[in-house]
Amino acid sequence: MTWRDAIVLARRSVGRRGGRAVLTVLSVALGAALLSSLLIASDSAKQRVLDQVSEGGPLSGIKVDAAAPSASALDSDNPRPGAARRIDDTALRRIAGLAQVSSVLPIIATPIIALPPTTLPAAAHATSKNDRPLFEAAVGIDLAHVSQLPVTVIAGRLPQPGSQTEIAVTVDFLQRLGVTNANSKALIGTDVMLGAPRVFKNGNERRNRARWTKAEIVGVVSQEAGNGLFVVSLDMARSDRAWTAAGAPIDGIDPDPSEYSALFVVAHGLDHVTQVRAEINGVGYSTSAPESLITQVQRYVHVVELVLAGIGSIGLTIAALGISNAMLAAIRERRREIGVLKAVGAADRDVRRVFLVEAGTLGFTGGLLGAGLGLLVARTLAAVVNRYLASQDLQTVHLGVPVALLASVVVGATVLALAAGTLPAIRAARMPARQAISDE
Amino acid sequence: MRRRRYSALAASLAVLLSGCSAHSRAASVLPATAAGPQETVVSIGGSATEGDGLRNRLQEAWPYLVFRNALPISTVFVNAALDDATATHALTLQVPVATELKPDLVEVWLGADDVAAATPIPTFTTALTELVTRLRVSTETRVLVADLPASFGTRAAPYNTAIRSVVVTTGAELVSLANASVTLAPEKGFAAQPDAAGHRALAAAFEKVITKSN
Numbered sequence: 001m002t003w004r005d006a007i008v009l010a011r012r013s014v015g016r017r018g019g020r021a022v023l024t025v026l027s028v029a030l031g032a033a034l035l036s037s038l039l040i041a042s043d044s045a046k047q048r049v050l051d052q053v054s055e056g057g058p059l060s061g062i063k064v065d066a067a068a069p070s071a072s073a074l075d076s077d078n079p080r081p082g083a084a085r086r087i088d089d090t091a092l093r094r095i096a097g098l099a100q101v102s103s104v105l106p107i108i109a110t111p112i113i114a115l116p117p118t119t120l121p122a123a124a125h126a127t128s129k130n131d132r133p134l135f136e137a138a139v140g141i142d143l144a145h146v147s148q149l150p151v152t153v154i155a156g157r158l159p160q161p162g163s164q165t166e167i168a169v170t171v172d173f174l175q176r177l178g179v180t181n182a183n184s185k186a187l188i189g190t191d192v193m194l195g196a197p198r199v200f201k202n203g204n205e206r207r208n209r210a211r212w213t214k215a216e217i218v219g220v221v222s223q224e225a226g227n228g229l230f231v232v233s234l235d236m237a238r239s240d241r242a243w244t245a246a247g248a249p250i251d252g253i254d255p256d257p258s259e260y261s262a263l264f265v266v267a268h269g270l271d272h273v274t275q276v277r278a279e280i281n282g283v284g285y286s287t288s289a290p291e292s293l294i295t296q297v298q299r300y301v302h303v304v305e306l307v308l309a310g311i312g313s314i315g316l317t318i319a320a321l322g323i324s325n326a327m328l329a330a331i332r333e334r335r336r337e338i339g340v341l342k343a344v345g346a347a348d349r350d351v352r353r354v355f356l357v358e359a360g361t362l363g364f365t366g367g368l369l370g371a372g373l374g375l376l377v378a379r380t381l382a383a384v385v386n387r388y389l390a391s392q393d394l395q396t397v398h399l400g401v402p403v404a405l406l407a408s409v410v411v412g413a414t415v416l417a418l419a420a421g422t423l424p425a426i427r428a429a430r431m432p433a434r435q436a437i438s439d440e
Numbered sequence: 441m442r443r444r445r446y447s448a449l450a451a452s453l454a455v456l457l458s459g460c461s462a463h464s465r466a467a468s469v470l471p472a473t474a475a476g477p478q479e480t481v482v483s484i485g486g487s488a489t490e491g492d493g494l495r496n497r498l499q500e501a502w503p504y505l506v507f508r509n510a511l512p513i514s515t516v517f518v519n520a521a522l523d524d525a526t527a528t529h530a531l532t533l534q535v536p537v538a539t540e541l542k543p544d545l546v547e548v549w550l551g552a553d554d555v556a557a558a559t560p561i562p563t564f565t566t567a568l569t570e571l572v573t574r575l576r577v578s579t580e581t582r583v584l585v586a587d588l589p590a591s592f593g594t595r596a597a598p599y600n601t602a603i604r605s606v607v608v609t610t611g612a613e614l615v616s617l618a619n620a621s622v623t624l625a626p627e628k629g630f631a632a633q634p635d636a637a638g639h640r641a642l643a644a645a646f647e648k649v650i651t652k653s654n
Contacts (some may be wrong), residue, residue: 115498132543133498164478165513193498193508210539211518212507 003357006350010358013330024326025366027256028413031319032370033377035312036409041376044307044399046301050294054119057150057224060102060270062277062289064095064263068254069281077293081286086258091283098279100272101265108140108237109226111244113210115193116177123186133393134176137228138167138194139332140237148266149225154181156188156219163233167192168219171231182390184220191216194230196240198247208250211243226261270294316413319366320420323359327424330358342433355425356418361416367410375406453529480516481507482538482572483543484530486553488642489521493633495624500636505643510650516541526554527567534573546575547646548612549586551599552632565602570611584649586615586642589622592632613649620645 012022050059067081087106096104114134120126141149143161151158157165169192174184195210213236221231245256265287267276273291280287331338338351379399386396462537483489483503491497491504498504507517518541520534527550538546548571554564568585575583587603588596622642626633634642 003473118499131496131499191508191513193504200537207521207522210521212504213509214511214513214515405501 003353004355006357007424009354010361013334013354013358014361017330017333020326020329021362024292024322025369027322028316028319028363028366028417029099029369031312031371032314032367032409032413033373034315034370034372035309035412036374036406037377038215038308038312039405040402040407041373041381043405044378044382044397046305048397049297049301056171057264058148058266059294060267060279060289060291061148062265062267062273063289064265064280065286066258066261066285067286067411069286069385077290079286079289084258085262085284087285087420089258089259091285092260092263094283094353095263095265095280095285098283099278100268101278102268103141103145103266105145105148105264106234106260107149107226107262108234108241109137109228110140110237110241111197111250112136112138112228112240112374113195113197114229114348116194117190117192120177120179120258121186121190124177124179124183125186128176133195134173134229136230137226138227138230138232138237138240139223139226140232140241141223141225142232142343143233149223149264151221151223151225151231151291153221154220155185156217156230158219158221159233161233162235164213164236164239165215166218167194167215167219167236170219170229171220171222174220176229179287181220188219189216190231194240196243197250199250201248206248211240213240224225237419238313244258270298317414319413320363320416323362323417324420324424326362327355327359327421328427331355331424331428332429334428338428338431338433342431348429351431352376352425352429354359355428356421359421359425360414363414364410366417367413370413371406371409374409375401446479460555471548477543478514478516479512480518480541481511481542481547482517482543483519483521483547483549484534484538484575485521485547485549486525486530487521487523487637488552488633490519490523491639492523494639500639502549502634502639502642502646504549504570504645505639506650510647520600524553524557525550525561526557526561526569527564529553531567531571531574534578536573542578543575543581545650546581546583547586547615547634548572548575548583549615549642551588551596552592555588555592555595555599561591561602562597564599565606568603569578569610570643572606572612576612583610584611584615584646585612586645587617589617589620589638590643591622591624591638592636615645615649617642617645 022298024436063088066086066087068083068084070080070082072079079427092106095101097352114136116134118131131145141151143158144434146158154171156168157317159166169187171181174181174187177187191214193212195212197208197210200207200209215230215232215236223231225231240315241256244250263285265276267273270291277287277289277291341351341354382397382399387398472581485503487493489503491501491547494500501519503517503519504619507515511517519568520537522529522533525534528594530550550568572583572585575581585603585607587600604614606612607644620641622638623636625633626636
């Protein structure tokens with residue numbers, strides 16, 4: 001008997017007992033749906049928690065300040081930096097050359113005067129007056145490699161790399177205008193005037209003259225790359241910083257002489273963060289990274305994942321027992337058929353194959369349906385949770401399509417069904433032909 | 441029969457695909473801004489150009505109105521104006537700022553503080569000529585010079601004559617405020633100051649010249 005014959009026989013058997021097959025498939029589907037929805041939900045929750053801890057950036061991200069390290073630099077995730085120290089291209093290259101460093105991106109923060117649009121779109125439902133300038137800072141980042149930085153887009157998009165006319169605003173900016181996260185999209189497309197301040201001294205007289213540019217808000221972000229309300233291109237931040245730095249001290253504070261305000265370093269994995277931090281401290285710069293917190297959170301989340309996977313697996317095992325029961329019932333009903341098969345020359349392995357194909361088909365179909373159903377359930381739950389989070393003005397949860405996870409649920413359901421069908425298949429295969437026909 | 445057997449598989453695939461399509465629905469985003477080449481604009485002037493007397497100078501003073509409303513998004517703008525600046529003061533303290541920026545367009549409105557300070561006309565003329573000449577180091581640089589509006593009274597007439605002659609001799613462009621209704625705020629300081637409506641009229645006059653020649 002060929003595989004093709006076994007498949008035809010299994011299909012015929014399933015079709016003949018349609019009701020039972022549908023119920024068996026449904027029980028597998030429900031088990032698979034429970035498992036997949038729990039795993040998708042826990043995966044998304046894990047990602048959300050880690051994003052929150054790592055502030056949207058890579059988990060192995062390290063912030064390098066334009067300051068010397070303090071004596072206890074490695075005892076804390078966020079140590080107090082030492083004396084100011086310039087970060088220039090030489091320092092950047094030196095840090096980039098360290099072992100286990102994956103990437104190094106510069107950050108330029110520069111003081112800025114911002115004039116929001118006098119009339120905001122009605123859809124923004126702004127609760128604050130915004131006709132006064134905001135004395136704040138803009139954060140220039142490498143927008144071509146933003147995935148390597150602690151920046152999360154909440155609405156719209158990020159400015160184009162190198163743009164001098166596009167900016168993204170932060171959630172803090174929304175709060176200054178009295179605009180909620182839910183209404184933030186209304187700000188996209190509006191213009192802001194940004195002025196880089198510069199103090200001109202003439203004798204004892206000090207005059208501030210700003211270098212003004214107009215910029216379009218293209219997105220709303222949450223970011224921890226630097227302290228500032230606006231995310232701009234490195235070029236834009238550099239131009240503004242050059243104007244400010246050429247002037248006299250602002251409020252008694254000398255313009256920052258450092259070429260870069262900070263660096264964001266990504267290590268080759270969380271395990272190497274401590275080593276890389278120590279090496280950067282050795283180069284002479286203070287670092288901070290939430291490595292201890294991330295490791296602890298990962299441990300707790302893993303425990304939760306194991307518990308949820310256990311609950312889902314129980315559901316799937318119950319479904320597998322259902323398959324086993326259905327197969328045993330099928331053997332009882334099909335003794336004559338088994339007997340005839342053996343009488344016409346079918347070997348034990350041929351009979352075993354027919355039953356295993358049938359069990360595998362039920363498991364695969366149930367697993368496929370269950371994976372789809374699980375995704376649907378997870379999406380529905382995410383929509384409910386996101387509606388609540390949005391109403392509380394909190395960042396929503398992003399639910400992706402975990403293809404690998406869904407595929408493993410389908411494969412798992414099929415394997416479990418094959419395992420559940422093995423005992424009935426062996427029993428059917430070992431049944432002597434004469435006994436099978438005579439019992440009938 | 442066969443069709444029925446395949447229906448379960450088709451249904452499960454449909455569920456999976458609907459999940460995928462819901463995920464790929466991206467939020468609407470703005471296309472990249474097609475900003476033109478960066479142009480630098482500088483304004484030079486006295487108290488009024490700095491926005492003295494206004495409730496919110498950054499929102500109401502004429503140079504900011506022109507910048508916000510009439511200039512392309514790629515423009516870089518610096519207001520070099522200073523309180524009580526006569527043409528001589530502007531030459532010393534404002535022109536270096538402007539020349540450092542290598543501007544494409546300079547907006548000049550001087551004379552009001554000279555009227556208040558009663559600057560001799562020859563001194564005013566010499567300083568303004570020197571100022572415009574130094575700003576026009578490049579023939580590409582457009583220099584717009586505004587005269588004084590009728591609301592400044594008869595004392596402004598000789599200064600207006602001087603401004604118009606400087607415009608002609610230096611090749612600058614005149615922003616005529618003769619017919620602009622530049623209303624004045626109640627006088628408090630050194631020189632007469634336009635009110636918010638007056639600043640809007642000033643901005644409109646500058647915008648007219650800027651857009652006409654573009």
